[in-house]
Amino acid sequence: xxxxxxxxxxxxxxxxxxxxxxxxxxxxxxxxxxxxxxxxxxxxxxxxxxxxxxxxxxxxxxxxxxxxxxxxxxxxxxxxxxxxxxxxxxxxxxxxxxxxxxxxxxxxxxxxxx
Amino acid sequence: xxxxxxxxxxxxxxxxxxxxxxxxxxxxxxxxxxxxxxxxxxxxxxxxxxxxxxxxxxxxxxxxxxxxxxxxxxxxxxxxxxxxxxxxxxxxxxxxxxxxxxxxxxxxxxxxxxxx
Numbered sequence: 495x496x497x498x499x500x501x502x503x504x505x506x507x508x509x510x511x512x513x514x515x516x517x518x519x520x521x522x523x524x525x526x527x528x529x530x531x532x533x534x535x536x537x538x539x540x541x542x543x544x545x546x547x548x549x550x551x552x553x554x555x556x557x558x559x560x561x562x563x564x565x566x567x568x569x570x571x572x573x574x575x576x577x578x579x580x581x582x583x584x585x586x587x588x589x590x591x592x593x594x595x596x597x598x599x600x601x602x603x604x605x606x607x608x
Numbered sequence: 609x610x611x612x613x614x615x616x617x618x619x620x621x622x623x624x625x626x627x628x629x630x631x632x633x634x635x636x637x638x639x640x641x642x643x644x645x646x647x648x649x650x651x652x653x654x655x656x657x658x659x660x661x662x663x664x665x666x667x668x669x670x671x672x673x674x675x676x677x678x679x680x681x682x683x684x685x686x687x688x689x690x691x692x693x694x695x696x697x698x699x700x701x702x703x704x705x706x707x708x709x710x711x712x713x714x715x716x717x718x719x720x721x722x723x724x
Contacts, residue, residue, distance in 0.1 A: 527711030537699050539715045589711050594640060600651045
């Protein structure tokens with residue numbers, strides 16, 4: 495079975511702090527995709543990153559970076575120098591093997607205070 | 609621009625009425641579309657998989673007679689919430705893949721349903 499765990503339900507930081515959102519996944523498949531989405535209050539899902547299971551390279555995009563470690567089945571997301579506009583719910587998700595069904599974690603609500 | 613368009617974005621209806629939500633693939637033909645539901649402050653849960661030209665596949669616990677899915681063309685899937693009740697109030701969002709098993713997913717903008 496596929497499962498995504500986001501243990502942090504809510505995180506609150508002050509602007510300019512760095513923050514890491516944790517994501518641990520479970521799958522028996524060797525081929526899978528991991529995703530991070532941002533969901534602002536409007537509700538629309540904003541795609542942040544997709545990573546396939548064969549690419550363990552970490553990625554940096556501006557203030558965002560992702561640390562993919564298959565050894566610990568984790569795909570953590572770090573926001574550097576957080577800003578108020580980063581406030582949202584962030585979802586980690588897994589698309590595994592031959593399944594077309596995306597499994598979401600429960601989400602982490604990030605609040606960045608000025 | 610948007611690859612998947614969902615309409616309406618917001619709908620308020622009275623209890624007992626039916627509501628139709630449309631999901632259109634604008635950029636490619638989508639043989640499969642997925643419908644998710646998100647209750648307030650919760651995660652997205654897959655409700656059903658919509659297959660063009662055939663019956664939808666529903667996840668366990670989702671009433672097929674309550675949530676009617678029609679995928680009559682390669683670019684349009686509709687979700688009809690029949691005889692809606694306040695507990696059906698939720699955020700509904702659709703998605704599709706350009707090519708199966710590539711992980712290239714596209715989501716609609718979502719539809720927020722409020723049943724009074």
